[in-house]
Amino acid sequence: MNLFIEPIIADAMPAGWLWELDGWIIAAGVLCAVASSLLGNFLVLRRMSMLGDAVSHAVLPGLAAAFLITGSRHSLPMFLGAAIVGVLTALLTQWVRGFGKVDEGASMGVVFTTLFALGLVMIVRAADSVDLDPGCVLYGAIEFTPLDTLDVLGFDIPRVVVILSVVTLVNLLFVVLLFKELKLASFDPALADSMGIHSNWIHYSLMTLVAITAVASFESVGNILVVAMFVVPASTALMLTDRLPVMIVISAAVAVLSAVIGHWAAITIPNWFGYASSSTAGMMALTTGVLFALAVIFSPKNGLLIMFSRRFQLELGILGDDVLAYLYRLEEKGTAEAITDRQIREELLGSRFAISMVMWWYKLTNQLQGDHTGYRLTDAGRTSAASLVRSHRLWEQYLVDQAGVASDRIHGQAERLEHFTDRKFRDELDRQTSFPSSDPHGSPIPAEQSTEQSIESQKPI
Amino acid sequence: MTAVKTTIALVDMPIVFAMQWNDWSRVFLLQDYNTRVVVLATTLLGLAAGLVGSFTLLRKRALLGDALSHATLPGIGLAFLLAPTWGLDGKSLAVLLSGAAISGLVGTASIIAIRNLTKLKEDAALGIVLSVFFGGGLVVLGIAQQRPEGHAAGLESFIYGKTASIIAQDGWWIAATAGCTIAILSLFYKELKLLCFDEGFASSRGYPIVGLDILLMATVVIVTIVGLQAVGLVLMIALLVIPAAASRFWTSNMRRMTLLSAALGAGSCMAGSLVSALLPDLPSGALIVLVSASAFAFSMFFGQERGVIARYWRRMGMQQRLDRRYLMRGLYELLEPSFAMAATPESGAAATNMWIPTKQLLATRTWPILRFSREINRLKRDGFIRARDGEIALTATGLLEAKRFTREHRLWELYLITHADVAAERVDRDAERIEDCLEPIMIHELESLLNETHTDPRLPVSPHQIELPSTLQASAVPVSNQTKKGAPQ
Numbered sequence: 001m002n003l004f005i006e007p008i009i010a011d012a013m014p015a016g017w018l019w020e021l022d023g024w025i026i027a028a029g030v031l032c033a034v035a036s037s038l039l040g041n042f043l044v045l046r047r048m049s050m051l052g053d054a055v056s057h058a059v060l061p062g063l064a065a066a067f068l069i070t071g072s073r074h075s076l077p078m079f080l081g082a083a084i085v086g087v088l089t090a091l092l093t094q095w096v097r098g099f100g101k102v103d104e105g106a107s108m109g110v111v112f113t114t115l116f117a118l119g120l121v122m123i124v125r126a127a128d129s130v131d132l133d134p135g136c137v138l139y140g141a142i143e144f145t146p147l148d149t150l151d152v153l154g155f156d157i158p159r160v161v162v163i164l165s166v167v168t169l170v171n172l173l174f175v176v177l178l179f180k181e182l183k184l185a186s187f188d189p190a191l192a193d194s195m196g197i198h199s200n201w202i203h204y205s206l207m208t209l210v211a212i213t214a215v216a217s218f219e220s221v222g223n224i225l226v227v228a229m230f231v232v233p234a235s236t237a238l239m240l241t242d243r244l245p246v247m248i249v250i251s252a253a254v255a256v257l258s259a260v261i262g263h264w265a266a267i268t269i270p271n272w273f274g275y276a277s278s279s280t281a282g283m284m285a286l287t288t289g290v291l292f293a294l295a296v297i298f299s300p301k302n303g304l305l306i307m308f309s310r311r312f313q314l315e316l317g318i319l320g321d322d323v324l325a326y327l328y329r330l331e332e333k334g335t336a337e338a339i340t341d342r343q344i345r346e347e348l349l350g351s352r353f354a355i356s357m358v359m360w361w362y363k364l365t366n367q368l369q370g371d372h373t374g375y376r377l378t379d380a381g382r383t384s385a386a387s388l389v390r391s392h393r394l395w396e397q398y399l400v401d402q403a404g405v406a407s408d409r410i411h412g413q414a415e416r417l418e419h420f421t422d423r424k425f426r427d428e429l430d431r432q433t434s435f436p437s438s439d440p441h442g443s444p445i446p447a448e449q450s451t452e453q454s455i456e457s458q459k460p461i
Numbered sequence: 462m463t464a465v466k467t468t469i470a471l472v473d474m475p476i477v478f479a480m481q482w483n484d485w486s487r488v489f490l491l492q493d494y495n496t497r498v499v500v501l502a503t504t505l506l507g508l509a510a511g512l513v514g515s516f517t518l519l520r521k522r523a524l525l526g527d528a529l530s531h532a533t534l535p536g537i538g539l540a541f542l543l544a545p546t547w548g549l550d551g552k553s554l555a556v557l558l559s560g561a562a563i564s565g566l567v568g569t570a571s572i573i574a575i576r577n578l579t580k581l582k583e584d585a586a587l588g589i590v591l592s593v594f595f596g597g598g599l600v601v602l603g604i605a606q607q608r609p610e611g612h613a614a615g616l617e618s619f620i621y622g623k624t625a626s627i628i629a630q631d632g633w634w635i636a637a638t639a640g641c642t643i644a645i646l647s648l649f650y651k652e653l654k655l656l657c658f659d660e661g662f663a664s665s666r667g668y669p670i671v672g673l674d675i676l677l678m679a680t681v682v683i684v685t686i687v688g689l690q691a692v693g694l695v696l697m698i699a700l701l702v703i704p705a706a707a708s709r710f711w712t713s714n715m716r717r718m719t720l721l722s723a724a725l726g727a728g729s730c731m732a733g734s735l736v737s738a739l740l741p742d743l744p745s746g747a748l749i750v751l752v753s754a755s756a757f758a759f760s761m762f763f764g765q766e767r768g769v770i771a772r773y774w775r776r777m778g779m780q781q782r783l784d785r786r787y788l789m790r791g792l793y794e795l796l797e798p799s800f801a802m803a804a805t806p807e808s809g810a811a812a813t814n815m816w817i818p819t820k821q822l823l824a825t826r827t828w829p830i831l832r833f834s835r836e837i838n839r840l841k842r843d844g845f846i847r848a849r850d851g852e853i854a855l856t857a858t859g860l861l862e863a864k865r866f867t868r869e870h871r872l873w874e875l876y877l878i879t880h881a882d883v884a885a886e887r888v889d890r891d892a893e894r895i896e897d898c899l900e901p902i903m904i905h906e907l908e909s910l911l912n913e914t915h916t917d918p919r920l921p922v923s924p925h926q927i928e929l930p931s932t933l934q935a936s937a938v939p940v941s942n943q944t945k946k947g948a949p950q
Contacts, residue, residue: 044581049588050524057695099769100761102706105584106523109702110757116695117750124744224599228592235585270604278603285596292589296579304578 024146024158026263029225029284031164032142032217033255036229038171039210041248044234045186050105051090051207052230054112055214056223058089060119068122079215086211089115091204142221142281160220167216174209175248178202183244221281228285229255232292239295239302258287318419319350320358321388324367325418327377328385332443338374386446391421393439393446394429400440401433407440423448496738502632503730503749506688507700509639511726512646513684514705515719516677519657521583525678526701528572528587529565529685530694534598536564538605554630558686565682568594573674631691638687645680646719653677654715696746699753700726707757710764729753783897784836786866789845791825792817792855793863794923813860816852870896871921872907878924880910885925 036052043049062085066077089111096107142160149156175182184192185199192199210230217226237250262284267277297304326347327339345355359375362368367381377385395414399405405413421429426448430436438444517525540560541552549556568590575586646653655663656673664670681701688697708721733749762769795817823833837853840846845859855863873892877883883891899907911921 044585047582047584049584050527050591053527053588053591096761100710101767101772102709102761103518103521103523105521106518106702106706109523109527109698110706110754113695113699113703113750114754114757117699117747117754120744120747121751124742124747224592224595227588228596231585231588231592235581235589238581238585239579266600266603270600273604275604275607278601279596279599282596282599282603285592286600289589289593289596292593296575302580 021146022263022267024161025142025280026260028142028145028158028160028164028221029259029263029280030256031161031168032221032225033229033233033259033284033288034252035164035168035171035213036217036226037233037251037255038168038175038248039206039213040230040234041237041244041251042182042186042206043210043230044238045244047104049231049235050108051093051210052214052227054093054108055086055089055211056218056227058112058115058119059083059085059211059215060116061085061122062088062119064119064122068125075219079219082215082219083208083212085115086215087204087208090207090211142225142284145221163216163220167213171209171213174205178205179245182206224285225281228288232285232288233258236288236292236295239292239299241301254288254291258291259284262287316354316357319348319354320361321419322348323355323358323362324377324381324385325388325392327368327375328382328389331377331382338370338376340374341372344375383449386449387423387426388418390446390448391426391429392418393443394426394433394436395421396439396441397433397436397445398429401436410440493738496735498629498632499627499738499745500731500734502627502635502691503734503745504727505632505639506635506684506691507704507726507728507730507749507753508723509635509642509684509726510688510697510700511704511708511723512642512719513677513681514701514726515708515715515722516646516653516657517681517701518705518709519715520677523702523706524584524587524698525569525572525681526685527698528591529568529682530689530697531591531598532568532594533561533565533686533689534595535601536560536562536567536598538598538601539564541605542601542608554634554690558634558690561686561689562682564594565686566679569675569678569682573678627691634687635691638683642680642684645676649673649676650716657715692746692749696750699750700730703750703753703757704729707753707760707764710760710766710768712766725753725756729756779897781836781839783893784832785840786870786897787826787893788822788833788836788840789859789863790866790870791822792846792853793860793867795821795825796855813847813855813857816849816854818852819848820851822853866896868921869899869904871923872904872911873899874924875911875921876907889925 040049040052043051059082062081062083063078064081065085066081069081070077092111092115093104093108096102096111097104100107102110145158145160148159150159150162151157152162181192181197181202184195184197185202189199189203192202214223214226214230217223233251233254234247236254237247240250241247263280265287266280266283269283270276270278295303298306300306323344326344330339341355341359344350345352348355350358356372359368359372362381365380367378367384368375369378370376392414395417396407396410399410399413400407430448436445514523514526517523537557537560540556544550544553544556571590572586575581575589576583581589652663652668652673653676655666655668656670656677660670663673685697685701688700692700704726705718705722707725708718711721712718729752730749733752734745736752737743737745737748760768763771765771796815799815819837823830826833837846837848840859841848844856845862846853847856848854870892873896874888877888877891878885
């Protein structure tokens, strides 16, 4: 890959946006991103995410061999050599893993570093007379895209775009036409085999396409982009959905977005700090990372935010129940004065914020009256509290009566179960324990007060 | 440095002999200052990487070094860019290394966070951190090289390495790192071992799992970063993975494996850099990788514990033991009807005179003829059977052995039927799988469970019908009366 943008780019890309240049760069980025992300879904599902990285390091001997054999840096032999070694990387990894019983990651590490070293030695041998620098010549840079054009049907189209279009089309056809087979072979190879789908063939054609895509991409746009696009869009999509077709569509969309935003950001953001544009491929990779982070945080299904808010909501609901039941029990004992915020905090060990949320909600729904210096149950509040306490004590009775739990161990369990017990459930417990009037500790079981089916609707929030 | 001479074996001989003797001795006696620095530095690095690598390998995180070494790039670039604002020198090694260490640690934290907080697996976490951080690093370096102070000089060596031009300063860094690594790993050896093999047990014993994990990862980060700027990215990955993976073939003892891995790492580095000192136009990093890869290939085939050949022999030995069992029992069961008819069923002399056509025995097994005749020959060699033209008979020792095998098989069959509720027609296969593993104490237990006594000369009757070849069932006469021409129809 080319780390340093050549001066020519500084000339080619002034402050303004030139569609005839930037448009093609974005097109190349989008094509590479989509081609890789289509296959990437299956790599991520098969836990082979690191294959793109391995292939990108390992193709060196293929390039060197092609150069040594043909003696030229013509792109077709180079491409063939690299693609062959790319497939070989996948096969060798598989072989070392199966034959030597080495774990997947380690066998990949052994194979690609060895191939890379082999390539390095071959190149040094070959490059005595010719300029063949592994750092610059073998890996293209996406910024060079508009410079090398082909004449296609009378239009001047960059060679890179033509190549990547073909690769994208092939990958798309592969994924669409063999969708059922790929899906089966990824999730359940044994079932696939038993249904007459050769999961091995599917596997090897996937590996071949991965190698070809990787080689075609980093020959033209640099390797970091393809390594990122194999893993990150698919992982992002996996955070957002559980369905494979949806996942593939989302991953392609993420790929397109990151290519477009990435190029824009590469030109714009360094400007804010007074620098000229930076690496487009790097920025595209970074952008997928940002999109991934957003998906991890905000995914409506598995996102951290929704996970934490669900947990918090549940916590509040349970805390609210406990507050009502606590007040009810105090009333039962004949405590005359109202209960302060502080007493509740000390008794129920809730955080100040959570307790004030709960109190605010109960006052809003008219289940409590008073303020932080002293709270009392309203009639409505007393009704729901009675249902809770009834659930609690019925459970205690049931645990002793029907489940044979020792009476000193029932409180904790009843404490957990009471929050998830509705009217129907209570009636059943009542019936099973032959309509008791007091629990095993001797406290009276309040009469059924709830008029509707569920107490869930009265929980805060 | 006489030990160095032993590494000559790993060197490409013809090339070495083509060299002049004084070139040769100069390199191997480390008379050149540069050679001395390079060889010693890489050897120490190989030692440290081999040590750490064996822990990460056992923790199934072999490619952690890969992800981490890519993840250091943004830190290096940012350190270079931001150092002047704090009045530091952006090109000083200490500043760059601290930047690398910080971003390496952030990368590690991201890997752990992705794995623990999302449903993504380890490999995806590694791939994401690797590519996104490296992409970020490219962006930062793209900016850094626009700075007036040099072409961000030296930053790219973090990626490609500069093994042949390691200077004494790098050497000291490496030595210090190696020392730290050895100290940390030997101090926490027991805890880390537990972490690698049984995380759940370790946490139940009250060990701080997360703390130990971070300690191990931090060691990897330090070794990776120091090695990265000395030898480059790919070589660093190789040093973390290959020696550890190779030493796993030789032993299942963790202490031995760790030491072996360290020795392999050190040895490969020493050999590789010595060869590159002899052949200056070959990159030493690549040579080191190739030397350790050959060590890996050698270990994969010849490793004592898990090597391919060792595993093959072990499997073959097991197969032979089983084959012997199956054939001897088959022979016994073929003879069994004749024993029943003979007047003195258990008299050894009569039994050893009953001849069975070899083909009848072959018919009890669906084996290729080669496997069958090989085992027959082995039985003959060990004196368990006698053979004459197309027929075989048990010897006295063979009879005892065959009886024992049959007895163990049937005991297990009976056990399966009476105590495990397995249908009688299925026990034969199940018993074949286990019978070789039955130890005397197990046999004894089976006997007492099934009320069989060892002193009872009769075998338990087979609980299922034994499929005898049709020829034998038709002619229920003692086989010993058959003449040579009585070949099966």
